Amino acid sequence: MTGHAPATRPLRVLLAGFSGLGTQDHQTDMYLPAFSAHPGFEVAAVAGDEPQARSAAERLGVPLVADVATAVGDVDADVVSVCVRPEERAETAVRALENGRHVLVDKPAATGVPEAAAIAAAASAAGRVCLPAHHQRFAPGVRAARAAVGGGRVGLPWNIQTDFLVGAGDPVPEGELVNFAVYPVDIVLAVTGQPVHRVHALTAGAPGPSGAERTAVLMLDHAHGVTSTIVVGRGADGIAAPGTVFHRHRISGSAGVLVVDAAGPVLTVRGAAGARALPFDSGSVPALLDELHGAITEGRPADPDIKDALAVARVVAAARTSLRTGLPVDIAAQPQPGSTPAAPTPTA
Template sequence: MSKVKVGVIGCGSISKYRHIPEYANNEQVEIVAVCDVIEERVNEFAEQYEAKAYTSYEELLANDEIDAVSVCLPNALHAPVSIAALQAGKHVLCEKPMATSKEEGEAMIAAAKESGKKLMIGHNQRFVPSHQKAREMIANGELGKIYSFRTAFGHGGPERWSVDGKDSWFFRKEDAFIGAMGDLGVHKTDVIRYVLGEEMTEVGAFVETGAKENSDVDDNAVCVLKTESGIIGTLAASWSYVPKEDNSTIIYGEKGIIRLEDDPVNSMVVQYKTGEVVKYELGGIQTNESGGQTSSQVIDHFVDAIINDTEPLITGEEGLKSLEVVLAALESSDTKKITSL
């Protein structure tokens, strides 16, 4: 097959550090177009990657040469632009959270079905080696019955990472819809569903704004989750973990505990009930710190799915299930009640 011709819509940090360089490193891809409303920004990428610059995504989507697009825009634009791209006959890799409501997510899934094109959501944590290994061990019954878990994703906030710093869209409700829960929490709802191999059935949550000034979105959330088989656990998402990132998950089972991304050297540590401890150096998780840039594998997986006509690991349906846990957390926080899924 000839190369997959790709357009990237939105040239912020996620494009700069993940999508564009990872497409450029994939020999089966040609980046033919880049799009951003800020002309200066898009021209810089267009020049660097010898691609055509667009300031309108509609014009980019009208280019018949393009096979696939990455949607790397503020959260509120994920669904409308993804749907327009699918209707224009493009495969779509959309950043997380896929949408701002269940209805939007369902409309994206419907558009993918109607167009016969791939829709993948960029939940990179499924590709982290320790998460894949833990999923395998739990499925094999190596930990026996799983009782509980705790998972967290927190750092000092998007101002250090976003191309616009403190003026980032991340802090504006109209653009972002949700804050830390959309930025970080949805990664953890996805990874806990993936690792445990179970769906969540009940959510209780406190979703608060208090750490950031000039922001009308949440920056600290703590959720209590229950799965279909009765496993209970906590999920924290925060923009107030100031010194360094925490991206760890601990799973408590009958025969032992799995610690994931909790130790700086060993990405997975298994502490058995017998006293035995097994440490795995599997290669770390991607971080937003400089020098922490290993490939996310998301782009390569998306490209493979297009070339081999296979189902991507994180379909629209999977992305929506992870989003629904976040939406349930918001509802719980608003109503001060446990939300059933």
């Protein structure tokens, strides 16, 4: 990677957009406070036509540019935090990368596989960091689980069972599969290191107000015979307070079972020698920004990078096809970033 920023000064950040799926505003709720608290970054400007953009600019005492496209090209910034409307994210991220900016892009990074591939191609061509905001990968329990599996604590992993269920809150019109599946799919791919070849998805429970699914079950076949099952979605109003209710992983391997309660948090390895707890600390969003800063200043790829978001987009697209057809979906061989991806193919 070329053109990495020096570590002698804070990296200048442009906050671009204050929108998301449904009523989400992760820029205000997550990234603005995290960037403001991180010693390696300083917010240089705000862009967007939302009321939150004006409020943030006034509160921070920085310039406001109403047009995001203009700001991405003109503002002196090292990093663009992209939280524009989902249908505008690919275009905005590509424009930022082509203008030499590094990018943090909110989830989902793109509305489909071609859009995610376009961002990946732009990041590769520009030699810039493009970090998808898969911050749950940085949850302390998940980080400890990755280290434990990578260190052979459970032997060769062969199955993961995952629950990512959120309590009350505003259902998104697009469905909770698009909203939440990014996190557990990314975690499963990171822990196993094995790409997904086949997806079968089923809905569970009553639909949300828009008619889209609130809860879904994904059954994934990975390379080398590894399998995973993911339950993802939003519970009915009143069952629990807002926030993550269940974020759990049960990782079975040839030498034991790793049980992770990332919301607890508890992480336990059970094997022939008995059960033992593994320590961990730190939070997910600050750790996400640590990774962004380290990748930029050290001139290395981020973990995750936009290619990981592309892999997740393929799985989510296949799951949506499976929900529509009722059939498992084989994911075609992954094309190179920037090429036209093949559509997921339903199989009987």
